[in-house]
Amino acid sequence: MSVQIGFIGAGKMAEALIGGLVSKNVFSKDEIIACAPSQLTRDRVESIYGIKMYEKATDVVSKADIIVLAVKPKNVQDLFEKEKVTIGKGKILISIVAGLTLTKMNYYVPDAKKVRVMPNHCCMVLEGAMGYTCDPSMESTDIKRVNEILSSVGLAVEVPESQMDAVTGIAGSSPAFLYMVIDAMAEAGVLNGLSRDQAVELAAQSMLGSAKMVLETKKHPEQLRDEVCSPGGTTIVGVKILEDLGLRSAIASAVDGTIAKSREMSQE
Ligand SMILES: NC(=O)c1ccc[n+]([C@@H]2O[C@H](COP(=O)([O-])OP(=O)(O)OC[C@H]3O[C@@H](n4cnc5c(N)ncnc54)[C@H](OP(=O)(O)O)[C@@H]3O)[C@@H](O)[C@H]2O)c1
Structure with a gap:
């Protein structure tokens, strides 16, 4: 060899x-x-x-x-x-x-x-x-x-190469954002009686499974979200709260800010 x-x-x-x-x-x-x-x-x-x-x-x-x-x-x-x-x-x-x-x-x-x-x-x-x-x-x-x-x-x-800063935001840095989401979900689980370990595992596995659903079904994330929300059910309540609190805008701004910082550093 x-x-x-x-x-x-x-x-x-x-x-x-x-x-x-x-x-x-x-x-x-x-x-x-x-x-x-x-x-x-x-x-x-x-x-x-x-x-x-x-x-x-x-x-x-x-x-x-x-x-x-x-x-x-x-x-x-x-x-x-x-x-x-x-x-x-x-x-x-x-x-x-x-x-x-x-x-x-x-x-x-x-x-x-x-x-x-x-x-x-x-x-x-x-x-x-x-x-x-x-x-x-x-x-x-x-x-x-x-x-x-x-x-x-x-x-x-x-x-x-002109898109490498965008890759930095959406792939390079995004694990940090997603860990924050897992941690926040686990926090709510603990608040409601789950052990910390179980809450972290369940939240992380849910993120892994959701990512696989997007990649393997090729369905739009919005379509998948709609499939999980039964009319008058539990999930739509949480979805509305996240919309009201500006989750999408917060995440898009975080990724966009990271991309801007990466562009600034590439110029140095
Ligand atoms: N970690 C991440 O999440 C991540 C993500 C994206 C990109 N990157 C990039 O990946 C690169 C590596 O990151 P890392 O996290 O793997 O770093 P790391 O764990 O610190 O590893 C760096 C390695 O370089 C070796 N090294 C230092 N000087 C050297 C020399 N003159 N000749 C040969 N080897 C030398 C070090 O040797 P010793 O072990 O002997 O000190 C060490 O094995 C970085 O440039 C980083 O920007 C990292």
Whole structure:
């Protein structure tokens, strides 16, 4: 087996991807390598996934044709300027680094084929939602390969780079909003006598099931909502209260504000 894919960085997001690639049989563990400066991380990742680990990014880029950049934004400049990591012509660099645009990537690795990804942390349970954008040098077979890799940890949608800020709002940040909804629902459950654990589990499972209903039935969310509301029943009472309190407007404003902040940060 020859090495196919290498990870620069082996933290939470890289681990999620490595786990997804192995469990979905996209690559075997012998085809994956990664690097991290700390011995602790190298030992941990090697023992969990059985992949070969290196200390230096230069070892990874010399051995793999597809490279995933999974370091923190603050590490990027040193990686390319101090450690002199270069990625040659024909190799694919998939970056999941927040805010690292294709233009900035082009400055560091002009010859590589480049992909910018905005994932969310639900990748850690293989239920991520992410947008990705590819530079024009990518051929359709490259894009298909990239899609297969990203899809191992969730839903991956190709978008123009101008829409990456919108992806940040609706996928990158939205888990935080949805956790708040789960917590609020659980709070009401506790108020009405359920144990905290049961209330959280029931609320979370209801959110998971509702999301699956939308994705699998392809029905409009409003239609599904109507199907749950019997005339004169319990659910329509709650729906009216949420409408009166402005739930839709609050959520749309939160996502919109997040997108605006992401746009502002992309300009910096
Ligand atoms: N976490 C999220 O929910 C999320 C969501 C969307 C996007 N992202 C993006 O994903 C990227 C990774 O996030 P994360 O949460 O996985 O971070 P993390 O857990 O802190 O992992 C970062 C990894 O980079 C390694 N590293 C640091 N400097 C390095 C170098 N010079 N060469 C090679 N490896 C180096 C670290 O090694 P050590 O372990 O040895 O310190 C660590 O393994 C970030 O850029 C973030 O913007 C994260």
